[in-house]
Amino acid sequence: MIEDGQRTETSEAQHALEQRLISLLKDYQGSTADDVESSLELTRARHIEYLHEGLRERQHHIALGCSRPWLCYWITHSLALLRAPFPPSVEPIDVVNFLRACQSPTGGFGGGPMQLPHLAPTYAATSTLVTLGGQDALSSVDRAALLGFVKRMCKVRYALNMHAGGEVDCRGCYTAVATLHMLNMDKAAVLQLSGMAEFIGRGGVHAQTYEGGLGGEPGNEAHGGYTYCGLAALVLADRVDVLNLPSLLHWAVHRQGLVEGGFMGRTNKLVDGCYSFWQGALFPLLQQCICVMWALLAEGSAVPQVSAAVLCTEEENAVAEPPTCSSSGTTEGSRATNVPDRPLFNTAALRLWLLQCCQNRRGGGLRDKPGTAVDYYHTCYCLSGLAACQEYSGGRHTDDFPLVDPSINVLTSKLDAAIAYYGSSAVCELESGMDQE
Numbered sequence: 001m002i003e004d005g006q007r008t009e010t011s012e013a014q015h016a017l018e019q020r021l022i023s024l025l026k027d028y029q030g031s032t033a034d035d036v037e038s039s040l041e042l043t044r045a046r047h048i049e050y051l052h053e054g055l056r057e058r059q060h061h062i063a064l065g066c067s068r069p070w071l072c073y074w075i076t077h078s079l080a081l082l083r084a085p086f087p088p089s090v091e092p093i094d095v096v097n098f099l100r101a102c103q104s105p106t107g108g109f110g111g112g113p114m115q116l117p118h119l120a121p122t123y124a125a126t127s128t129l130v131t132l133g134g135q136d137a138l139s140s141v142d143r144a145a146l147l148g149f150v151k152r153m154c155k156v157r158y159a160l161n162m163h164a165g166g167e168v169d170c171r172g173c174y175t176a177v178a179t180l181h182m183l184n185m186d187k188a189a190v191l192q193l194s195g196m197a198e199f200i201g202r203g204g205v206h207a208q209t210y211e212g213g214l215g216g217e218p219g220n221e222a223h224g225g226y227t228y229c230g231l232a233a234l235v236l237a238d239r240v241d242v243l244n245l246p247s248l249l250h251w252a253v254h255r256q257g258l259v260e261g262g263f264m265g266r267t268n269k270l271v272d273g274c275y276s277f278w279q280g281a282l283f284p285l286l287q288q289c290i291c292v293m294w295a296l297l298a299e300g301s302a303v304p305q306v307s308a309a310v311l312c313t314e315e316e317n318a319v320a321e322p323p324t325c326s327s328s329g330t331t332e333g334s335r336a337t338n339v340p341d342r343p344l345f346n347t348a349a350l351r352l353w354l355l356q357c358c359q360n361r362r363g364g365g366l367r368d369k370p371g372t373a374v375d376y377y378h379t380c381y382c383l384s385g386l387a388a389c390q391e392y393s394g395g396r397h398t399d400d401f402p403l404v405d406p407s408i409n410v411l412t413s414k415l416d417a418a419i420a421y422y423g424s425s426a427v428c429e430l431e432s433g434m435d436q437e
Ligand SMILES: CC(C)=CCC/C(C)=C/CC/C(C)=C/COP(=O)(O)OP(=O)(O)O
Pocket: 120, 123, 171, 174, 175, 223, 224, 225, 226, 229, 264, 265, 266, 269, 270, 272, 274, 278
């Protein structure tokens, strides 16, 4: 907290925002004076304790019986973001062995041992193994069988089933393409078989709505979770050309709550900590597409309003010139080469919302909003949102997060290591005799 005497002119805006959040927080049921008065620090040690407890109790999460690889991912990724090791009583190999038990002999991973393969836990298990890294974890994925499973999910015209006979929405497109990306496997056949570009964008059934965001499936309301899945899938597939990017950017900037600074998932709904990632990560992804977007604007599309919130300073809000593109001007590859010279959303406001309102400072963990309980899903995505704030704040604030790939949400260093491992000649030779469907 800033002491009155120490306040400078530039800290005035931050102080005003802090005061606003404090009075807001006091209004929420269940908040205590202690919650409100604490300083704006990430209470790392408490969060690490909470995550360690989750790893130790992992076997007992019966209520989440079909999401157990997700729990592994939320916890291991959160620990990786906090640069924290596993607790002494749990070895990374325990998690690898558990995920091995979730792997289906027909390819892909189920939500628990002996369950049918499903694209969502397949993405979660793979992200966990990539985050753990090393020979044991990376070699445990049966890549050939997994590709067969993903191809079998492409039987519908447009997009993929989440599991055999299951629902069809943007999550399937994303989890399929993100998993293949982590495993350094060719995405072209799955793109072609699924027609996912035309499912998400123009040219087919079109999940992008009149608002600019994407619905889970064509005809549904635009929603942050599905918008992330659709945009990230198209970035990874190098097919953002099918989207109306100015309209998507316009929708995304207006999802940041003007009062709280957090993001909402849909128009006129409440802000929620987890959208700090689902919505917050849209901006670095859009940044990767920005040269394409400005080319579209040059063709005469409407200019998007880039200012994220009234909380920005005038200088931050000024959009006199298009952002500079520091790369070759293409969207090739999934890495953010075009680091913005100013953030496309209000990173300071989002960070304050997360630190002030979403942390449980005493018990550890992060939450949807004050008055709700912490859980591992919100802990993972609130921390992921904070990491995005750090990276795209143009150096304005740092909470010591490592670099994260916004299209996959694993550490960039871990993703690079996995891609190199799967591309190495030793692994290719080992797998060369395998039958790829
Ligand atoms: C990688 C992967 C599988 C990603 C899934 C992304 C996704 C669809 C996230 C949305 C999760 C969520 C909080 C839904 C709540 O909708 P709601 O209608 O209850 O909440 P609302 O009021 O905030 O819209």
